[in-house]
Amino acid sequence: MILFLINIIKASVKVTQTKASLIKTFYVGIALTGLVGFSQLSMASGSHHAEQTEHTEIKGPNGGKLLSDEDFSVEVTIFESGIPPEMRIFAYQNETEIVPEKVELTVTLDRLGGVQDIIQFTPERNYLVGDKEVIEPHSFDVTIKAQFQGKSYHWHYDNHEGRAEISDRLIKLSAIETENITPQTLEFTDTLFGVISVPQNKKFQLHAPYPGLVEKINVNVGDKVVKGQRLATLHNTQTLQNYYLESPTNGEISGVFSNTGDRADENAILEIIDLSEVWVDLSAFPENIERLSKGQNVIVYDLHHHERVKTKIDYIAPQMTGGHIARARAVMKNPDGHWRPGMHIKADIEIENRPVDLAVKVNAIQSFRDMPVVFAKFGNTFEVRMVQLGESDGEYVEVLGGIAPGTEYVTGNSFLLKAEVLKDGASHDH
Incomplete structure (x- = not known):
């Protein structure tokens, strides 16, 4: 076997250094390092089938995943430099590039949740280009079907990233919490500070x-x-x-x-x-006062968050103070005497309520490959979903894309899943 490989190398050296001979030398060099292992099955009814595993994975001349069956090979790449990710496939016969017009090819991507992307290909330059964006995450089971010179070829392999599988017992022990992504009403607030005072009429x-x-x-x-x-x-x-x-x-x-x-x-x-009622005297800067109006809801907290009361703005001073601060006021019931004159407080003013089609909890957001993600749950399998985010009210954040409505996602202890994913490797290699 070694002599056979040496003879191949000698033969390749004698050939003029064309692109085809460079590709041959590339294949043989990998073979000598023990990294090449073509998984071949005998032809049945004119159809060729090959199963590519992690142990036989090699890279092609363009840095993509190389799949081979006898003398026919395809190299799968995902190109995402300056454009939305698209699949580009190069084809070879006997290690020589094939004109892409001679190959018919379909790729099926099976994702968690029963989602299936079927990609058709057309020739472009020296490769075949897919007709669909390969959306993030690039985590799926890949099935490739090709036709060349009247023969059929078939490959299947896993391409998983940002995925972790956890048993029911560990899910319970980790206190992982989930909920389904749904529409929400975002409540936008301004936070002001103030002091409790005695009402003039009391x-x-x-x-x-x-x-x-x-x-x-x-x-x-x-x-x-x-x-x-x-x-x-x-x-x-x-x-x-x-x-x-x-x-x-x-x-x-x-x-x-x-x-x-x-x-x-x-x-x-x-x-x-009479302290059965107290005033909440608030200080508002110019950028705040523009958003204030009488009747807005106010949630008042003491600085230790021991108590909170919901009331309304009932007065806004027509003049600014010497320090360019406007005064606003709310009246608050004080049946237990907790709110004492002179006590410093903070208040969240409800400036706007806006319904959104989808929103997730802020504490569900993690970072994966420098992108914001949430972890979607499919049984015992968790996988990142790269989400495009809009405005946030501090509790929920609007989701503009990246996850399907109704998806169950992790809201509590999602950082544990990130640690699990990173432990298993988070490569994004195509």
Whole structure:
């Protein structure tokens, strides 16, 4: 066998270095390294069949996958430099290029989910070019059928990328979560910061209606009071009679400005605030104020995200402050007293709601070959889907293409699948 190969090399060296002889030398050199292994089956009813495996894979002169059956070979390439990916196939007989017009060829790509791409070919220059874009991912089972000089040829091989198969047990242990891709309504928001304040109509200062003396103060700062409760006893120095200051509302004593024996004059004696409602005073920059309007929904958070309340914008100041900040305001119920005056908060203003045909969760997006992808699930098999993305509201992102409606995709712990795919290799070699 070795002598036979040496004789082939000698014969090829004597031949003038034409393109055909270069191809011959290329084949023989690979054969000597033990990388060439043509899988041949005997002819049956004029039809030739060959199964190409990973162990017999070799490259052709154009860097593509080379498939051979007796003296006929095809080289499969995917060209994607500056144009959408297309399949180009070169044909050879006895290692010499064949004029592409002499070959009829069809390629079938079977993808996960039962999707099948059937590609027909026409001659172009020195190769056959497919009539369809080879969409990403380039992961499929390939079947090639060719006709040349009245004989039929057939090859089948796997070309998988970005794919991982995981058992039910590991899926459960990994806490992989999925959902189906569906239409969504994206909610676009602006985030503003602000502070809680006491509504002007919920702050009460109590004065003596007559000149006199303060006989007794019945409350202290911080005391809770109810409407009609006696807060202080006063003495009218003109009538020499005592009377009482009563609370005009339910609330809390926020200020005591007099003591027993003080004169009761025009100054306030007590202050009460009612915190059953509070104001949310928001600061908006010029780019924010253009998008604000009364009636917009607002979700208010404390800075620790312990509480959140949904309310509405009810006032936008007509003037900017000296710091070029506009003031906007919302009113918020405060039944448990969580929202205290002076507390700093942040608020998400719902600027726009926009329905989209398809959207995926933001945390489902991973990167594969520098492209955004999600992992589609087909039983126990997961495979990347290169997605074209639109706008995002922070929770969902619009999908403009790359995945079919209704596809089940991974929403939780998708990074584990990326690690699994990269562990198995993520080559994109055609």
